[in-house]
Amino acid sequence: MAERDSAEITPWHVYASRRSFLAGIGAMVASALLPACLGRDSQVTQESDFCKSARANAAGDELGARLTSCEDITSYNNFYEFSFEKHDVASLAADFKTSPWTVAVGGLVERSNTYSVDDLIGKFPQEERVYRMRCVEGWSMVVPWLGFPLSSLLQEVRPTTGARYVRFEGLLDPAQMPGQRTRSFDWPYVEGLRLDEAMHPLTILATGLYGQPLPPQDGAPVRLVAPWKYGFKSIKSIVKIDLVEEMPVTFWMAASPTEYGFYANVNPDVPHPRWSQASERRIGELARRETLPFNGYGSEVAHLYAGMDLRKFF
Amino acid sequence: MMRKSGVPGLRLLVHVLAILPFLWLIWQFSQGQLTANPIRELQLRTGKYTLNLLVLTLACTILYHLFGFERALQLRRILGLYTFVYASLHLLNFIGLDYGFNLALLREDFVEKRFILAGLAAFLVLFALAVTSTEGWKRRLGKNWKRLHRAIYAAAGLAVLHFIWQVKSAADLGEPLVYAGIIALLLIFRIPGVNGLPARISVSLRSKRPRKVRRAYDSEHFD
Numbered sequence: 001m002a003e004r005d006s007a008e009i010t011p012w013h014v015y016a017s018r019r020s021f022l023a024g025i026g027a028m029v030a031s032a033l034l035p036a037c038l039g040r041d042s043q044v045t046q047e048s049d050f051c052k053s054a055r056a057n058a059a060g061d062e063l064g065a066r067l068t069s070c071e072d073i074t075s076y077n078n079f080y081e082f083s084f085e086k087h088d089v090a091s092l093a094a095d096f097k098t099s100p101w102t103v104a105v106g107g108l109v110e111r112s113n114t115y116s117v118d119d120l121i122g123k124f125p126q127e128e129r130v131y132r133m134r135c136v137e138g139w140s141m142v143v144p145w146l147g148f149p150l151s152s153l154l155q156e157v158r159p160t161t162g163a164r165y166v167r168f169e170g171l172l173d174p175a176q177m178p179g180q181r182t183r184s185f186d187w188p189y190v191e192g193l194r195l196d197e198a199m200h201p202l203t204i205l206a207t208g209l210y211g212q213p214l215p216p217q218d219g220a221p222v223r224l225v226a227p228w229k230y231g232f233k234s235i236k237s238i239v240k241i242d243l244v245e246e247m248p249v250t251f252w253m254a255a256s257p258t259e260y261g262f263y264a265n266v267n268p269d270v271p272h273p274r275w276s277q278a279s280e281r282r283i284g285e286l287a288r289r290e291t292l293p294f295n296g297y298g299s300e301v302a303h304l305y306a307g308m309d310l311r312k313f314f
Numbered sequence: 315m316m317r318k319s320g321v322p323g324l325r326l327l328v329h330v331l332a333i334l335p336f337l338w339l340i341w342q343f344s345q346g347q348l349t350a351n352p353i354r355e356l357q358l359r360t361g362k363y364t365l366n367l368l369v370l371t372l373a374c375t376i377l378y379h380l381f382g383f384e385r386a387l388q389l390r391r392i393l394g395l396y397t398f399v400y401a402s403l404h405l406l407n408f409i410g411l412d413y414g415f416n417l418a419l420l421r422e423d424f425v426e427k428r429f430i431l432a433g434l435a436a437f438l439v440l441f442a443l444a445v446t447s448t449e450g451w452k453r454r455l456g457k458n459w460k461r462l463h464r465a466i467y468a469a470a471g472l473a474v475l476h477f478i479w480q481v482k483s484a485a486d487l488g489e490p491l492v493y494a495g496i497i498a499l500l501l502i503f504r505i506p507g508v509n510g511l512p513a514r515i516s517v518s519l520r521s522k523r524p525r526k527v528r529r530a531y532d533s534e535h536f537d
Binding site: 071072075076080084086087139182184185255256271273274276278279281283284286287288 | 353419486
């Protein structure tokens with residue numbers, strides 16, 4: 001009310017300039033205070049070599065959210081192969097050897113094949129995909145991936161009629177991956193998608209982010225990204241992709257079947273014993289955001305689950 | 315009996331050591347050293363500090379029983395109060411910074427998540443103990459004061475349960491189980507029969523000080 005009144009009695013350009021002046025002061029104060037509050041002082045935080053050459057075409061996602069900073073994406077990683085501590089992964093993975101690297105694609109396919117990462121990048125045009133990444137732990141990021149649709153690769157190997165699921169396997173190398181020396185888990189990391197999920201145009205194999213090849217801590221040299229599912233579905237450092245008939249038992253299903261299901265679609269209505277699934281913290285932001293069904297990709301993927309009770313198939 | 319002026323240096327040291335982690339946390343926060351998710355890190359760190367202080371508080375009782383170290387009793391109240399302060403920071407960070415006082419979201423989590431219930435219960439016990447920690451309440455409650463303040467062991471148990479219930483997998487259970495082990499050990503010495511043992515050992519080891527141990531052992535205040 002008050003704003004409209006003052007706009008009515010004040011010439012518009014004066015009103016507008018006063019508003020922008022006030023907004024400017026607000027922004028100045030905020031820019032002075034917020035970095036201190038959020039710990040985002042660029043003068044103090046050292047920029048990594050990777051992030052010095054970070055580049056992205058898009059400034060944010062289709063919902064208007066800005067990209068998460070390169071520093072945050074490359075310093076806060078859930079990658080249990082290296083460490084259970086998210087902030088320790090980058091340093092532990094710094095010397096991870098990602099070349100040469102091959103991905104064996106087989107199982108129920110007509111043309112099984114082993115691809116080097118260079119083969120994949122040469123064969124399938126890389127495109128930038130800005131996706132929200134919602135971790136099951138209640139935090140999220142907006143990431144500018146580089147990659148190609150998984151469907152392109154699957155079409156090339158031609159799944160046979162018996163193929164119903166895709167099973168992905170990550171690298172097993174305890175010598176390089178200290179987290180794999182703990183026996184509490186059944187290594188290697190295994191993930192899976194139903195064939196129609198794998199063929200969905202949103203599903204990509206990512207080989208880069210922020211305009212450069214993936215850094216080790218983010219799953220180099222090639223990883224899955226299925227943005228409507230919790231982050232743990234997006235398996236990192238893939239060495240094997242098999243088309244199979246039975247639903248694969250994934251890494252987290254094996255570790256805790258009551259907490260993690262095969263589908264793991266982002267769903268604010270299915271609670272988790274530890275983390276809020278109704279809301280999330282976008283990394284770099286202070287206030288929580290509401291978590292969207294299917295992480296905001298419902299209009300594109302909800303039809304895949306028509307008729308399914310998603311509380312049961314969580 | 316308890317001379318407050320006895321060890322000002324030691325008490326000052328405890329104050330400084332108890333406040334330092336908080337200052338360190340503020341410094342790291344301001345320098346952006348609390349990971350990309352600083353609010354989460356604040357949550358974990360204040361929780362850890364609370365548990366450490368709780369263990370130190372309980373250890374004071376045992377130090378006294380085992381070694382007749384009377385000064386430990388003077389430090390126990392200070393440490394107990396800092397335990398409550400850090401627990402409050404832990405809870406405030408959760409409700410305020412993390413959830414922005416969003417009652418709808420908070421209610422959902424409080425009802426839904428058992429680890430939060432355990433943590434809240436531990437906090438309420440610590441709150442009751444902090445409020446009744448004054449000399450006035452000690453007088454007013456008489457014998458019941460001692461009974462009430464034994465609830466610190468309940469708080470410790472609940473705090474460890476809170477920790478255990480929020481770990482992600484068996485691989486992460488190590489740390490909370492270490493705390494559980496230490497607290498269990500500290501509790502064992504309080505079991506009737508066992509609890510006289512260290513005092514008796516202590517007495518026989520230090521035959522010079524039997525009266526002191528005996529006297530303080532009977533005291534209402536020091537148990």
